[in-house]
Amino acid sequence: NFTQDQKHNSQNNRCCVRNPHEVPIVAQTKFPAAVIVFGIISSDGDVMPPHFFPKGLRLDSEGYVALMRDVVAPWIKKVAAGRPYVFQQDSAPCYTSRKTQKWLSENLDDYTSPNIWLPNAPDCNPCDFYPWGAVERDTNRTACNTMAKLKARITLCFKKLPRDQVRCACSRFQSRLKTVVEVRGAYFE
Structure with missing residues (x-):
């Protein structure tokens, strides 16, 4: 979920001022418009729009x-261009339904x-530990006035993801799985 508002973390954004009126105001929309985005990356560093x-x-x-x-x-x-690939997804109900599984297998x-994927494993999904955070960080630096601007900014951020960093995030997958096994499925970050 991406919202039109700029992200502000009061724990990380601190002000040292003599007068409380000098603290910059961070406007927040009561119910900011939001958009749900679906994205995919490849181990070769490709990023789907x-x-x-x-x-x-x-x-x-x-x-x-x-x-x-x-x-x-x-x-x-198009991206695989005839090479073998493995499509990885998490365990959202619509991803694991019989209808979806049948379509994927065919x-x-x-x-x-x-049955292979852990039910709640954000530590293992390369999308969760790199691209989403990078896109959200760059998208939410400043507020967007319109939904069209928000979508355009998200699209640009996806397009600008460095191929080598996406490749690196995917290459860390195996070591992250080993860590999950070592901590017996517990949270490790």
């Missing part, structure tokens, strides 16, 4: 299969099935 979901959409199996069929699979086939070379 972000896919924006319509406002109010609750993604179910049918919607996810349509996204995979119409957006994701064509991008993967249409992708290989993928992580729900």
Whole structure:
């Protein structure tokens, strides 16, 4: 979820002033407009352009299969260019449904099935430990006046992700899995 408001962390953004009126005001919208984004990276450093979901959409199996069929699979086939690949996703309910699993098994070379993937494993997903944070950081430096500006900024941030850093994040996957095994699935960061 990305919002139009600038991110402000009062624990990290401190002011040393003599007069309380000198503290800069950080305006916050009561209910900022938000957009839900779907993105994919490859171990070769490729970054799929972000896919924006319509406002109010609750993604179910049918919607996810349509996204995979119409957006994701064509991008993967283009980027993989005939090379073998493994599609990795987390354990969201629409990703693990029978309908989705059937579609994945019939249409992708290989993928992580729900019985392999930990139910809650953000420490293992390269998207969670690099691109999302980098895009969110760069997107939320300043507020966006409109949803169009927010989407344009998100798209630009995805486009500017350094290929070598994306590749590095993906290459750390195996060492992160080893750490998960060492700590017996406990949180480690």
